[in-house]
Amino acid sequence: MSESGFERDGSSTFGGSSYQSSEGGGDSYQPSEGGAAPMLKAQRPRARIQNIVPCCVNQLLTSTLIADVFKIRGIVVSQVSIVGIIRGAEKASNHIRYKIDDMTSKPIEARVWLGREKAKQMTPLPVGVYVKVFGILKGSVETKSLEVLKIHVLEDMNEFTVHILETVNAHMMLEKAQQAATGESASVAPSEMNDPSDNKEDRLDLIRKEVLRLILECPLQEGKSIHELQTQLSGLSVEVIKQAIDYLTFEGHIYPTVDREHFKSAD
Incomplete structure (x- = not known):
């Protein structure tokens, strides 16, 4: 394991999940076990995946480029993962070009x-x-665009939720590691989080969107309960979930139903 704790045997681990790259030359759709959705492996990129940083599209599109290195709030990013919906797919002579949208920004191109x-x-x-x-x-x-190493269809929308939690967790861990490396005190973080321009706003936006999605998908007449949200978003505290609910209620996206513990989408 590396000193940062993010690498082990060529895999990247965040929030309990891991991804191990293949060094083979696989370049076709390959169904996973149990007849799952097909997976497409790109032929051209051969780099071994080690430190994969889960991100949202907005973080990638707003990243800075300094000396040919992309950074998100000073953190170097190269190999990343995103989850989103395909808004466009175009076949060219030697590649397939997708537009991937996770609703945090405009879609990003992935080839x-x-x-x-x-x-x-x-x-x-x-x-x-x-x-x-x-x-x-x-x-x-x-x-900015992505040169795809691997792409697969989500079999379960819980993967979307997991990615959101991994993104929040990974960037918090990376920021703490960066602070430790530069000798900064981790106690500085709370004051920085109050800055609307801080990366904290990206995390809050991701959490709010995921809470809204889960409420929107609930078919029950009484709506989604805070308890159910906490169960599905097990990586988040109830305080954080309630803050997201308060924000969504104030903005008119959701409303309480039978009590202040159940909410439905206003859309």
């Missing part, structure tokens, strides 16, 4: 390089499905 022969055989994943993408952040200050 799967295949080679001319493989590109002729491959059919793009359908528009409208949720996918998880592992890729390398590329581009310039103005334009």
Whole structure:
């Protein structure tokens, strides 16, 4: 394990989940065990995945580029993972180009390089499905995109929730590691979190969107309970969930039903 605690045997682990890259030259759809959704492996990128940072699209698009290195609030990012919905899919002569939207910003372009022969055989994943993408952040200050290492359709929307929690947890851990490396006191963090321009706002936005999604999907007449939200968002405290509910209620996105513990979407 590395000193930061993020690497072990070529895998990256955040919040209890891990992803191990393949060094083989797999370049086709491969169903996982149990007839699960197909997985597409890109032929061109050969870099071994080690430190994968879970991110939201907004973090990637607003990252800074200094000396050919992308940074999010001073944290170096290269190999990342995102979860979102495919808004567009276009087949080119040697690659497939997707537009991935996680609703934190405008969609980001993600390219799967295949080679001319493989590109002729491959059919793009359908528009409208949720996918998880592992890729390398590329581009310039103005334009950023992902060079896809692996992409697969979500089998369970809980994967979306897990990714949100992993994103929040990973960036908190990375910030603490950075503070320790630079000799900064971790006690500085609470005051920084009050700054609207701070990365904390990105985390809050992710949490609010996930709470709203879970409430929106609840079919019960009385709506979603705070207890149910806490069960599904087990990585978050009830205080954080209530703060998200208060915000969504104030903004008119949700409303209480039978009591102050149950909420429905106003949409």
